Amino acid sequence: MEIPYTISSRPDTGLWNAKVGIWLFLASEVMLFGGLFSAYIFLRLDAAPGMWPHGLLNVPVGAFNTAILILSSVTVVLAWASLKMRRYNAYWWWMLVSILCGIIFLVVKLGYEWPQKFEHFGALIKPEALAKYEKYLGNERRTEKGLEPRIEITGHLHNPEALNDPNAKEYEIGLDPVYTDPDNPTNDRPHFFYLPPTDKIGTIEKADVERITTFGPWHNNYFATYFTITGLHGLHVLGGVLVFIYMWLPVSRKIYQRNPEHLANRVEVCGLFWHFVDLVWIFVFPLFYLL
Amino acid sequence: MNNPPDIAQDPAEHEEYAHGVHQHVMRYVLVGCILLFFTGVTVWLSYIDFGAFFSWLFHIHIAPSHGGQLNIAVAMILAAIKVSLVVLVFMHLAAEKRLIYRILIFTIVFVLGLFWLTYLAWYNPIVR
Numbered sequence: 001m002e003i004p005y006t007i008s009s010r011p012d013t014g015l016w017n018a019k020v021g022i023w024l025f026l027a028s029e030v031m032l033f034g035g036l037f038s039a040y041i042f043l044r045l046d047a048a049p050g051m052w053p054h055g056l057l058n059v060p061v062g063a064f065n066t067a068i069l070i071l072s073s074v075t076v077v078l079a080w081a082s083l084k085m086r087r088y089n090a091y092w093w094w095m096l097v098s099i100l101c102g103i104i105f106l107v108v109k110l111g112y113e114w115p116q117k118f119e120h121f122g123a124l125i126k127p128e129a130l131a132k133y134e135k136y137l138g139n140e141r142r143t144e145k146g147l148e149p150r151i152e153i154t155g156h157l158h159n160p161e162a163l164n165d166p167n168a169k170e171y172e173i174g175l176d177p178v179y180t181d182p183d184n185p186t187n188d189r190p191h192f193f194y195l196p197p198t199d200k201i202g203t204i205e206k207a208d209v210e211r212i213t214t215f216g217p218w219h220n221n222y223f224a225t226y227f228t229i230t231g232l233h234g235l236h237v238l239g240g241v242l243v244f245i246y247m248w249l250p251v252s253r254k255i256y257q258r259n260p261e262h263l264a265n266r267v268e269v270c271g272l273f274w275h276f277v278d279l280v281w282i283f284v285f286p287l288f289y290l291l
Numbered sequence: 292m293n294n295p296p297d298i299a300q301d302p303a304e305h306e307e308y309a310h311g312v313h314q315h316v317m318r319y320v321l322v323g324c325i326l327l328f329f330t331g332v333t334v335w336l337s338y339i340d341f342g343a344f345f346s347w348l349f350h351i352h353i354a355p356s357h358g359g360q361l362n363i364a365v366a367m368i369l370a371a372i373k374v375s376l377v378v379l380v381f382m383h384l385a386a387e388k389r390l391i392y393r394i395l396i397f398t399i400v401f402v403l404g405l406f407w408l409t410y411l412a413w414y415n416p417i418v419r
Contacts, residue, residue, distance in 0.1 A: 020391075034406065070326045078316060282374050283374070290337035
């Protein structure tokens with residue numbers, strides 16, 4: 001069976017069919033991500049003072065991944081342009097670069113950024129006990145300056161066995177740099193470079209802790225939306241990479257030999273999807289990493 | 292690697308896009324560079340305290356919490372510029388058929404409706 005309108009345009013729409021199809025699909029994708037971003041906005045607006053963390057993600061790494069995605073968007077569109085100019089070799093190389101960019105993005109995300117979060121602990125202090133930990137939190141000065149209070153102490157948990165041990169009385173946390181020098185004005189705003197937990201141990205009584213967990217989606221609304229949106233975005237990157245690999249494999253050569261325009265249209269359609277994935281990330285990066 | 296040779300084009304076909312596509316390639320590379328540049332600018336601007344900056348510029352008092360909102364506004368304006376570039380140039384929306392624009396108008400209406408529903412849930416007009 002011959003599928004109609006893969007190359008020539010349908011008289012009533014003025015477009016080949018796949019193009020209408022992909023735009024309808026992208027419209028539904030806008031709704032999917034739109035709903036999640038609207039959840040982000042309203043959860044953030046309603047966050048109690050101090051409950052929306054800042055500066056917990058690694059900005060240079062996020063910026064690197066942003067650059068990688070932008071680069072891959074350029075290479076995909078160049079791959080398409082190469083097909084339009086009937087240069088299969090150039091297409092093959094641009095496609096390979098795009099695939100590698102997608103894989104690098106996923107490796108950075110899943111191999112570096114996410115695992116780090118599952119090793120980092122945050123202890124939410126009970127409101128009545130906050131004053132006790134003033135030396136770590138520096139809230140007197142923050143209130144004076146009109147800044148949001150700090151309500152949790154984060155870092156590397158040195159005695160994870162205390163989590164499940166009813167006899168353990170306190171947690172020993174290798175403090176994040178902010179809590180070793182809370183009154184330093186440079187700590188009022190997030191740092192550009194990631195600063196790992198220090199060797200300085202902060203002891204926190206178990207009775208004063210409302211909740212202690214790793215920086216997983218269960219930690220707070222910020223991490224819940226972060227993992228949901230970047231997770232869904234990552235799945236899209238994975239899907240895009242798989243389709244790119246299919247377009248790059250020898251099977252594409254057969255389509256090209258039969259009708260080069262057919263392959264060009266297919267690549268244009270996956271390109272449109274890929275640009276959309278890039279577009280989502282352009283919002284994700286400032287919303288989660290910078291603001 | 293055993294790729295087919297570059298196919299010589301039908302002259303009429305060639306006339307139609309080969310010339311145009313070649314010019315476009317430069318445009319795509321340029322837009323890519325602009326996007327990378329704007330990413331750097333976004334990162335840089337996020338470390339500037341716009342609340343403090345505008346208080347100084349206009350001699351007014353801006354609370355730190357409102358200063359943060361100014362930073363969000365600046366970052367979102369930059370993101371909107373970047374997204375427009377991607378959509379107009381990479382996704383060819385600068386010159387597309389009417390049907391696509393119609394689909395997108397409906398999408399915008401529906402996504403704004405979705406935001407509005409979430410807003411209603413947040414604002415809770417019935418209880419208020």
